[in-house]
Amino acid sequence: MTHRLFVAAGCVLALAIASTAVPVRGDGWNPQLAAKYLDERQRDWFAWPQAQSSNGPCVSCHTGMPYLIARPALRRLLKEPQPTMYETGLLDRLRSNAGAKPAGALQSVETIFAAMLLPQGDPAMQATFDQLWALQKKDGDLRGGWQWYSANLEPWETPLQFRYGASLAALAIGSAPANLRNTEQVRGLETYLQHDVAGRPLHARIAMLWASTKLSSMMSAPARQATIEELMKKQQADGGWTIESLGPWTEHPDAPVSPAAGASHSYATAFTAFVLQQAGDRATRSSVARALDWLKAHQDPQTGAWPAVSMNKKYPVGSMQEKFLQDAATAFAAAALARRER
Numbered sequence: 001m002t003h004r005l006f007v008a009a010g011c012v013l014a015l016a017i018a019s020t021a022v023p024v025r026g027d028g029w030n031p032q033l034a035a036k037y038l039d040e041r042q043r044d045w046f047a048w049p050q051a052q053s054s055n056g057p058c059v060s061c062h063t064g065m066p067y068l069i070a071r072p073a074l075r076r077l078l079k080e081p082q083p084t085m086y087e088t089g090l091l092d093r094l095r096s097n098a099g100a101k102p103a104g105a106l107q108s109v110e111t112i113f114a115a116m117l118l119p120q121g122d123p124a125m126q127a128t129f130d131q132l133w134a135l136q137k138k139d140g141d142l143r144g145g146w147q148w149y150s151a152n153l154e155p156w157e158t159p160l161q162f163r164y165g166a167s168l169a170a171l172a173i174g175s176a177p178a179n180l181r182n183t184e185q186v187r188g189l190e191t192y193l194q195h196d197v198a199g200r201p202l203h204a205r206i207a208m209l210w211a212s213t214k215l216s217s218m219m220s221a222p223a224r225q226a227t228i229e230e231l232m233k234k235q236q237a238d239g240g241w242t243i244e245s246l247g248p249w250t251e252h253p254d255a256p257v258s259p260a261a262g263a264s265h266s267y268a269t270a271f272t273a274f275v276l277q278q279a280g281d282r283a284t285r286s287s288v289a290r291a292l293d294w295l296k297a298h299q300d301p302q303t304g305a306w307p308a309v310s311m312n313k314k315y316p317v318g319s320m321q322e323k324f325l326q327d328a329a330t331a332f333a334a335a336a337l338a339r340r341e342r
Contacts, residue, residue: 028296033304034334042086055096061156062324066331073338099127108146115172129180144192154311167207174214203246210275239290240264266306270332
């Protein structure tokens, strides 16, 4: 496969791909095709007017953040010599106005993503963490957490997923050098995350489990064990997880009915397997292996994606929104499979 990259004026990016047929791998998945799908979706995202700002495209929960997790893992697996132009562009957006992200719906979200995704030693990291701590809530229902984006859109952007966002902040804090942590405010985050753990959606608890791999104090040992046991119990016989099992979710009457409703789901399986790879122990190895086998068998051999449809509404065929959940499913599936191969 040959990729020729062209950079137009300013931040306008386009990707011209001249590709030969990529052979299907004997182990059942194709990392080249996964990378191609993810890159092409970023090409479209970078050109989509609704994603644009003066500082570059929004770094979204569904298309941007998972890409910045998956694409470096694929790059290492494929022995690509340097980051893609889209990795660079998204990271530049996160660096923009570091420490002074303007007030708005995405202020806390992008500050958390910057803390989580900028590389260690990045010059913008100190200012990013300064703002992260400044934005942490000091009172009210969110005390110890952050304002998260709420648009009544599953599985990331609802009030029930605010602790999903706080867990990503905890993941960033646990991955950062000790000098960037604020001990008192870390305790506040612990209190916020550990309140009524059993009463929140399993999806948010999986994110909390992920955070605990970097900052163990974010999840008590009993809560951690209970979450892992619940995941093991809810795993399907075929190795996957249903999207219903990661709820409860808000009902969306206009959501499309998935052909596989009630069966193992690409996003649910990919996100769960990705986290259990890091948070599990010997008792979970067999479960993770079965989940990865399910993922290997369910990549679309034509597009390279792991198919998934919106949980919220029927979007026009061919629209950007139509594939948001598929973007996240593909990124977490590719990241999990690449992690095993490495």
